[in-house]
Amino acid sequence: MPGKAFRLATAAAVASLALTACTSNTPSGPAPGAGGGNAASPNDGPGKKVTIGFSGPAADHGWLAAINNFATAEAKKYSDVTLRVAEGTNDASMQISHIETFINDKVDAIVLLPTDGAALTSVATKAMQAGITVVNVDREFSSSFAARTTILGDNYGMGVSAGTYACQLVKDKKIADPVIAEIAGIDALPLTQDRSRGFADALKGCQQTVDRRVAAQFTVESGEAAAANLLQAAPKLDIVWNHDDDQGVGVKAAFDAAKRAEFSFIGGAGSANAMRWIKAGQMTATVIYPPTQAADGIRLARLLVQQKGLSDLLQVEVPRRIVLNAPVVTSSNVDKYLPLGFES
Amino acid sequence: MTSGSKANRTLGLVIALGLLCVVGAATAGERFASVDNLLTVLRLASVIGVVSVGMTFVITGGGIDLSVGAIVALSSVWATTLATQSMAEDFHWIVMVGCALLVGAGCGLVNGLLVAYGKIAPFIVTLAMLAGARGLAEIIANRRTQIVRDQGFVEFFGGSVLGVPVLVLVFALVAAGGWVLLNRTTFGRRTLAIGGNPEAARLAGLKVARHTTLLYVLLGLACGIAAVMLMARTTTGTSTHGGLYELDAIAAVVIGGTLLSGGRGTVVGTVLGVLIFTTLTNVFTLNNLDTSTQAVAKGVIIVVAVLLQQRLANRAGESHAR
Incomplete structure (x- = not known):
C-alpha cells in the first residue's frame, strides 16, 4: 500500500515537472554588434576571401558572452570573411587542440582570446610559423613572436x-x-x-x-x-x-x-x-572594459590578410599593438555608449 | 553515552562560535555586536543553511550529494524564465516558488532513483547531476542573468516579520523541521539505521531503497527552497548561482559532527557549522582583511573545530560510559 502511494507520488512529481516546462525564453534581446557608428572606409569594400578561426573562453559570464556575440556579428558584416568559431572552453589544453585544428585546416588568420596567455603562447607561435596571421585578444601571450597584432583592454x-x-x-x-x-x-x-x-x-x-x-x-x-x-x-x-x-x-x-x-x-x-x-x-x-575587442580583432585579422592598413593612420601597416581606452560612462554620455552595452 | 558525547560535540562548536564572536566584538566593536550585523550574518547564512540541513539527511543516510549547487542554479533559472515569470504575472508569484521547488525535488528524485534502484555510487550519480544540471541551466538561461520582475516576490522574501527577515525565518523553519524529522520521527530513526548499516536495516525489514530515494528528494526540495531564497536576495536567477555549495554544505555538515560515513547526524551541529563559516567571513570583512587570508583561516578553523569536537567527545565518552 505505501509502495503504491510512493509510486503515485513519483508519477505525479514527474508529470508536474513536465507540465512546468517553463524553459522558454523566447523574446531574446536585440542582437549585439550594432557597432560604434564609425564612418566606413574603402577598407570595408569586399576584397580577397579570408578564412578566420576564432577561439575564446567559455561564455560563462555576460562580458565573455558579449565578446563572442560581437565577434560573430562583426564577421557576418563582411561578405569576404568566413568565420570558424571553436567552441568556447576554459581548459587550456582543449583550446590548444582547437588552435591545432585551425592550423591543420590552413585558415588565413586566427583570432585568439586565450584562457591563459602563457599557456597558449607556444601553439600560437606554431601557427605564426605556419604562416597564419595570429591576432591576440585581451590576455597577452608571453612572447611577441606568437602574434602579429595584439589588441587588449586596459x-x-x-x-x-x-x-x-x-x-x-x-x-x-x-x-x-x-x-x-x-x-x-x-x-x-x-x-x-x-x-x-x-x-x-x-x-x-x-x-x-x-x-x-x-x-x-x-x-x-x-x-x-x-x-x-x-x-x-x-x-x-x-x-x-x-x-x-x-x-x-x-x-x-x-x-x-x-x-x-x-x-x-x-x-x-x-x-x-x-x-x-x-x-x-x-x-x-x-x-x-570593451566587449568589442574580439570583433575588432576579426576586423584587424581581415585587414592583415588582405594587406591593408588602418584607414585613419598614415602608416600602411596595421599596428603591432592596440590598447583600448577605458572611458567613464555617466548620465551625460550614456546614450553614446548604450549600443555597446552588453546584456548580462 | 551517545547523548552525553553529542552534547559535548555541540558544546565544542558553541565554544568555537563564541570565540569567533569574542574576536569579532574585540576587533570590530559595535559594528560587529549590533542587531543589524547579526541579521546580516543570519541572512547570509540562511541560503547555504537550508541546503546544509538537507545535506545532513543524505549524509546521515550514508550518501553524499555533490550536485546541490547545480540544482540550486537550475531551479533558480527555471523559475525565472520569461515563461515562468509571465505565468507568475498572470496568476501569482507562488508559481515561481512552486516551479523552483518542483525542479529541485525532481532533480533529487532522479539522483535518488539512480542511487537506490540503479545501484550507482552516489558520488558518481551526483557528479553527473552536477555537470548536467548546471549545463541545462546554462542552456535555458542562455548564460544570461535573468532578473526577477515580480516586485511582490522580492518584497515578500526580502521583507521582515516582527523585525526578523523572512529568509531567516525560512531557515529557522527548515532547521526546526529538520531537527524534529531526524530526532523525533520514525523517518529519522530509519535514516540513522540505514546510514549505520544498510544491510542490517534491510534484514530488519526497512525499505532501504525507497527511503534512500526520499532522502535525495528531500535534499532536492531544500535546494529548491534555497533557490527561491537566492532569487529574492539577488533579485536574479542565473546558472552561476550556488557556486561551490556542495563543498560549503559538506564542510558545514561534517564540522557539525555528522559522520561522513553515515549513521550519525545532527541538525543543530550543521546549523552551528554554517554560522561559524558565515561569522568568520563577516568578521574578516569588518576588519578589512583580504580574501587569501580568509581562505587560510577557514582551513585552520575547519581543522581546529573538528579537533576540539573530537577531544570533548572522547573525554565525555571516557568519563561517561567506560
Missing part, C-alpha cells in the same frame, strides 16, 4: 579611470574625509590586481586611499554577499567602485535591500544593465 587603465573619476567626485562634492570602498572581482586573477593597482594609484593623486576592500567572484551571488558584508563594515560610505557589472547586479540588490544609497556607485565593464541604471539615476557611473 585593466590598469580601468582602475585609473575609476580612481580619477572618484577624485573628481570628492572634489566636486567637497567631501572632507571620504570613505572609499572597492568591490573587486576574483582576487587571484592578474586583471583584478591590475584594476586595484590602477584605482589605488589614481586615488593617490588626490591624497585618498581605499578604506574598505572586499572581493567577489564575478557572479551575482558573490557580489550580493560581498556587498552585504561591506555595508555592515562601513556604516557610511561616500564612493563605491565595483569592478564588474555582472556581479554588480548582486551588489545593487544588496544596496537596495539595505536601503543604502548615500554613496556614489561606480561600476565596471559597461553592461546594458549598468547603463540603464545610470540613465535612471540609480547608479553614478561605470568604467568600460
Whole structure:
C-alpha cells in the first residue's frame, strides 16, 4: 500500500515537472554588434576571401558572452570573411587542440582570446610559423613572436579611470574625509590586481586611499554577499567602485535591500544593465572594459590578410599593438555608449 | 553515552562560535555586536543553511550529494524564465516558488532513483547531476542573468516579520523541521539505521531503497527552497548561482559532527557549522582583511573545530560510559 502511494507520488512529481516546462525564453534581446557608428572606409569594400578561426573562453559570464556575440556579428558584416568559431572552453589544453585544428585546416588568420596567455603562447607561435596571421585578444601571450597584432583592454587603465573619476567626485562634492570602498572581482586573477593597482594609484593623486576592500567572484551571488558584508563594515560610505557589472547586479540588490544609497556607485565593464541604471539615476557611473575587442580583432585579422592598413593612420601597416581606452560612462554620455552595452 | 558525547560535540562548536564572536566584538566593536550585523550574518547564512540541513539527511543516510549547487542554479533559472515569470504575472508569484521547488525535488528524485534502484555510487550519480544540471541551466538561461520582475516576490522574501527577515525565518523553519524529522520521527530513526548499516536495516525489514530515494528528494526540495531564497536576495536567477555549495554544505555538515560515513547526524551541529563559516567571513570583512587570508583561516578553523569536537567527545565518552 505505501509502495503504491510512493509510486503515485513519483508519477505525479514527474508529470508536474513536465507540465512546468517553463524553459522558454523566447523574446531574446536585440542582437549585439550594432557597432560604434564609425564612418566606413574603402577598407570595408569586399576584397580577397579570408578564412578566420576564432577561439575564446567559455561564455560563462555576460562580458565573455558579449565578446563572442560581437565577434560573430562583426564577421557576418563582411561578405569576404568566413568565420570558424571553436567552441568556447576554459581548459587550456582543449583550446590548444582547437588552435591545432585551425592550423591543420590552413585558415588565413586566427583570432585568439586565450584562457591563459602563457599557456597558449607556444601553439600560437606554431601557427605564426605556419604562416597564419595570429591576432591576440585581451590576455597577452608571453612572447611577441606568437602574434602579429595584439589588441587588449586596459585593466590598469580601468582602475585609473575609476580612481580619477572618484577624485573628481570628492572634489566636486567637497567631501572632507571620504570613505572609499572597492568591490573587486576574483582576487587571484592578474586583471583584478591590475584594476586595484590602477584605482589605488589614481586615488593617490588626490591624497585618498581605499578604506574598505572586499572581493567577489564575478557572479551575482558573490557580489550580493560581498556587498552585504561591506555595508555592515562601513556604516557610511561616500564612493563605491565595483569592478564588474555582472556581479554588480548582486551588489545593487544588496544596496537596495539595505536601503543604502548615500554613496556614489561606480561600476565596471559597461553592461546594458549598468547603463540603464545610470540613465535612471540609480547608479553614478561605470568604467568600460570593451566587449568589442574580439570583433575588432576579426576586423584587424581581415585587414592583415588582405594587406591593408588602418584607414585613419598614415602608416600602411596595421599596428603591432592596440590598447583600448577605458572611458567613464555617466548620465551625460550614456546614450553614446548604450549600443555597446552588453546584456548580462 | 551517545547523548552525553553529542552534547559535548555541540558544546565544542558553541565554544568555537563564541570565540569567533569574542574576536569579532574585540576587533570590530559595535559594528560587529549590533542587531543589524547579526541579521546580516543570519541572512547570509540562511541560503547555504537550508541546503546544509538537507545535506545532513543524505549524509546521515550514508550518501553524499555533490550536485546541490547545480540544482540550486537550475531551479533558480527555471523559475525565472520569461515563461515562468509571465505565468507568475498572470496568476501569482507562488508559481515561481512552486516551479523552483518542483525542479529541485525532481532533480533529487532522479539522483535518488539512480542511487537506490540503479545501484550507482552516489558520488558518481551526483557528479553527473552536477555537470548536467548546471549545463541545462546554462542552456535555458542562455548564460544570461535573468532578473526577477515580480516586485511582490522580492518584497515578500526580502521583507521582515516582527523585525526578523523572512529568509531567516525560512531557515529557522527548515532547521526546526529538520531537527524534529531526524530526532523525533520514525523517518529519522530509519535514516540513522540505514546510514549505520544498510544491510542490517534491510534484514530488519526497512525499505532501504525507497527511503534512500526520499532522502535525495528531500535534499532536492531544500535546494529548491534555497533557490527561491537566492532569487529574492539577488533579485536574479542565473546558472552561476550556488557556486561551490556542495563543498560549503559538506564542510558545514561534517564540522557539525555528522559522520561522513553515515549513521550519525545532527541538525543543530550543521546549523552551528554554517554560522561559524558565515561569522568568520563577516568578521574578516569588518576588519578589512583580504580574501587569501580568509581562505587560510577557514582551513585552520575547519581543522581546529573538528579537533576540539573530537577531544570533548572522547573525554565525555571516557568519563561517561567506560
